[in-house]
Amino acid sequence: MTPEKLLKEILLSCGKILKSKFGKVGYSLKGRADLLTAADLASQKKAIALIRRRFPDHGLLAEEGVDTLRPGRPAWIIDPLDGTTNYAHGFPAAAVTAAYYDGAEIRAGGTFDPFRGELFFAMKGRGASLNGRRMRVSSTPSLSKALLATGFAYDRGERAEFYCSFYSDFLKISHDIRRMGSAALDLAWTACGRLDGYWEFNLKPWDVAGGLLLVKEAGGKVSDFSGKGRREPADFGPQTLAANGRLNRAMLAIIKKRLAQGSPRSSASARRPAASSRA
Numbered sequence: 001m002t003p004e005k006l007l008k009e010i011l012l013s014c015g016k017i018l019k020s021k022f023g024k025v026g027y028s029l030k031g032r033a034d035l036l037t038a039a040d041l042a043s044q045k046k047a048i049a050l051i052r053r054r055f056p057d058h059g060l061l062a063e064e065g066v067d068t069l070r071p072g073r074p075a076w077i078i079d080p081l082d083g084t085t086n087y088a089h090g091f092p093a094a095a096v097t098a099a100y101y102d103g104a105e106i107r108a109g110g111t112f113d114p115f116r117g118e119l120f121f122a123m124k125g126r127g128a129s130l131n132g133r134r135m136r137v138s139s140t141p142s143l144s145k146a147l148l149a150t151g152f153a154y155d156r157g158e159r160a161e162f163y164c165s166f167y168s169d170f171l172k173i174s175h176d177i178r179r180m181g182s183a184a185l186d187l188a189w190t191a192c193g194r195l196d197g198y199w200e201f202n203l204k205p206w207d208v209a210g211g212l213l214l215v216k217e218a219g220g221k222v223s224d225f226s227g228k229g230r231r232e233p234a235d236f237g238p239q240t241l242a243a244n245g246r247l248n249r250a251m252l253a254i255i256k257k258r259l260a261q262g263s264p265r266s267s268a269s270a271r272r273p274a275a276s277s278r279a
Helices: 003-021 038-054 084-088 160-171 183-191 205-217 245-261
Strands: 027-031 034-037 059-062 075-082 095-101 106-113 118-123 128-130 147-150 176-178 197-201 221-223 239-243
Touching (some): 003 038, 003 075, 003 106, 003 118, 034 084, 038 059, 038 075, 038 095, 059 205, 075 084, 075 183, 075 205, 095 183, 095 205, 106 183, 106 205, 118 183, 118 205, 128 205, 147 160, 160 176, 160 197, 160 245, 183 197, 183 239, 197 245, 205 221, 221 245, 239 245
Parallel strands (some): 059 075
Antiparallel strands (some): 027 034, 075 095, 095 106, 106 118, 118 128, 221 239
16 A cells, blocks of 8 residues: 555544544643544544554654654654544534655645545645545635635733734735634645635644645645745644745735734744644
8 A cells, every 4th residue: 555545544534533523522631722532542543553554664743642753764744633622612623634754755645624524635746636626726816805714823822912913914904814723624725725825823743744735736835934845844833824826925925024023922932833733
């Protein structure tokens, strides 16, 4: 079995677990706003078992306490349940997302939304698809016509004013903004054109690894807030910007201006990753 085929199996198998447990599990707290459910653990256990059966020598980076990455070696980056807060509250906006990293770059990535039965999948150099049909980012030409999305990290209680300053800037110029609570779905929906652009601070590699490839292979541009791309897994997430090429540039200009001007929280603190990502 190829890594690409295994990745699809992981997404579909874990998604089945998430759907079967929806509305039937409680949650515990890893932090004030950082939730954990039995569904997270069951989904991750399934993903790891599938990988170890086929590729026992590959590394793993998964949200619930697994990190066996080795420099230059193949690895799997997994979020077994992205959108845990939604899921725990019975709000059906959550997904499983994963990526295969060959030691140098992401070669395959995907997200499965079990509530809508939507499999978003991409392979390096071979495009991106939604349930097997080719997908593309939107062609929206300007922010004034754009529907954007964002999210807020787990330190949002302490840094609400900082995060909301960017929200305010974009709200004044865009059609509107959505806050879905799942970075994986935000990126997948940007890749298929439902959203025109997405930005967020302080995510983790497992939140975005699969989604970044979706956007790239759908013809979009992903970068940090300096405009640079990311290649190493440890770099994925602290600053995430995704859109079509024109909107990426426009959004980047607004973010840079806000960081340069300062905000209710210092721009320097914005560049430091949070202790943990949001659900």
